[in-house]
Amino acid sequence: MSYHLVQGFNNTIGFEIQNNKVILIEFNPSKTISDEDTPLSVLTNNQITEYLSNKLMVLSFPVETKVSHFTSLVLAELRNIPVGETISYQELAVKIGFPNASRAVGKACGRNPLPLYYPCHRVIRKDGELGGFSGGIKIKKWLLDLEKK
Secondary structure: OEEEEEEEOOEEEEEEEEOOEEEEEEOOOOOOOOOOOOHHHHHHHHHHHHHHOOOOOOOOOOEOOOOOHHHHHHHHHHOOOOOOOOEEHHHHHHHOOOOOOHHHHHHHHHOOOOOOOOOHHHEEOOOOOOOOOOOOHHHHHHHHHHHHO
16 A cells, blocks of 8 residues: 655645555545555546646546445446536435435445545535535535636
8 A cells, every 4th residue: 555645725635545546535634655656646646636727627547445335326426427517415316326315425425535536526415505525615615616617
């Protein structure tokens, strides 16, 4: 395992690599750099930097998640939300075939180990309010504004 840091949005973003796949992205890094750069860490760093600079809006580095079947459905559908658009937790629940599971969708988004790759910041409450985000509401709003440019 290796851990790497990227400077972005007035703070640092951390990402972890295991078995040549990115397994974690976090907005409030809990670790310090633990390894030398590798081709994957350079690729991931470059893509996240380009995303935060509004130059690349879909990340494509290799990832791996260890989540429940339900959460994997949520994560897969997050990749289908177009850049610059939002949907509600309820709409996402309907899209994955669980129309009464909007709260479970919110919890799955909250457990998303790879925000930005699986863009959970594009999911909001049905009343139009932002809802939660693992990086904090300020970052969620900044990401949504960035994608609308």
